[in-house]
Amino acid sequence: MPPADDLCFRTAYELTVALARREVSAREVMTAHLERIERVNPTVNAIVTLDADRALERAAEADERLATGQPVGPLHGLPVAHKDLHDTAGLRTTYGSPIFADHVPDRDHLVVQRLRRAGALTLGKTNVPELGLGSHTVNPVFGATRNPYDLSRSAGGSSGGAGAALACGMQPIADGSDTGGSLRNPASFNNVVGLRPSPGRVPSWPDRVPWGQLSVKGPMARTVADVALTMSVLAGPDPRDPRSLDTPGSTFAWQLGGDVAGLRVAWSPDLGGAVPVDPEVRDALAPAVEVFTALGCEVEEACPDLSGADEVFLAQRAWQVELAYGALLDGHRDRLAPDVVWNIEEGRALSGPDLGRAQALHGALFHRVRVFFETYDLLVLPVSQVAPFDIGLAYPTVVDGTPMETYLDWMRSAYLISVTGCPALSVPAGFTPRGLPVGLQVVGPHRQDWSVLKAGHAFERATRAGERRPPVLADLGVPA
Incomplete structure (x- = not known):
């Protein structure tokens, strides 16, 4: 058997x-990952519900299927902890x-x-913020997930447990979700x-907003190829999701190699001055x-009109x-975090004209972005406006001298992209002088x-920043 760390x-x-x-x-692969969790997770707090005995049973069953010549899937034998928002x-x-x-729960989410x-x-399961709201993984049930590159810092969110678990070798792939940047x-x-x-x-199924375009499910991993x-x-399509696209998932099984020469890339360090970005980022x-x-x-430097x-x-x-949590406010207000209460009440304050105006603005935005990509093949920009911040903060309150009024403001570089409806990838790119x-x-x-x-993938191969392991x-x- 290869060494567990390998x-x-x-x-x-x-x-x-x-x-x-x-x-x-x-069984060997699962045992190695469970041993890694046992050694590292008490410090990082990425995996919050562990099902070790059943996981080893599943691994034994997987070995039996392969040994007896039964068909196996493309992820056969890979350990995975699911986001604690996914049933x-x-x-x-x-x-x-x-x-x-x-x-x-009595059923699995479709992703699972x-x-x-x-x-x-x-x-x-991997840790999340309370009800998945916000990009800092801390909640009253399990506490905070610590950043493995600096334990005094946030692991981000809402898929923060998944990100930290991947970085530490606790699992090779992860599932997650993204509304304003959570993947x-x-x-x-x-x-x-x-x-x-x-x-x-x-x-996505079940889904309280089956026609919505804001929230999506998706993958995380240590390499683009694994994503x-x-x-x-x-x-791939599913009849339970009215948004699902017909293109089969098998199209993503192709090899990622190939030349990207000639692509027209728009670089935007701050979305044309629309978002403050810390100098170290x-x-x-x-x-x-x-x-x-x-x-x-x-x-060339350019960005769409957002x-x-x-x-x-x-x-x-x-x-x-x-829509998702209003009933909780009515029955359990005293058990909800202030930011959760605030966001629910913001939803209740919306009028029909408010939602209608948002729909009209969304349509106009779609067409401006569509026209922008007639000139450019890619837009590249910061994922986050700050590097990992102090774990004791609820959220960054100032970014490059600009006050952040709510727990959402510091995520604008991600959530402004969410509303475009465009696919967006976060890929390792570098480190601050403090190693973040x-x-x-x-x-x-x-x-x-x-x-x-x-x-x-081409950027990843050129920089190899993702190969730097957490201290x-x-x-x-x-050993890493």
């Missing part, structure tokens, strides 16, 4: 090949809320169904990769322009939060998810 940092592709060739067993039948799902601290059908083996921000903060797919690319592998099983991302130029791309995007996001998000990760956001035209992955491993005596 197994924990192999890519998902490498593990699937080794498992298929029976060079390593699913898992028979396994506690709390949504980070004390109201649901003992909740055990697809991962399991593809052969992935559930080992537990991209924790990827940036933890030096891993996160994809916000096009709306409908990854179907694409995970997309190959998550994507700007400095860490400045070399990205040179990387794309060296890859043969034509790079007028009205703030109003669209804030209105649609508030309406969505009220910074991610680059790669945005493509509507429904051009593959183009975004291909460009991110917490060395501090705990875990």
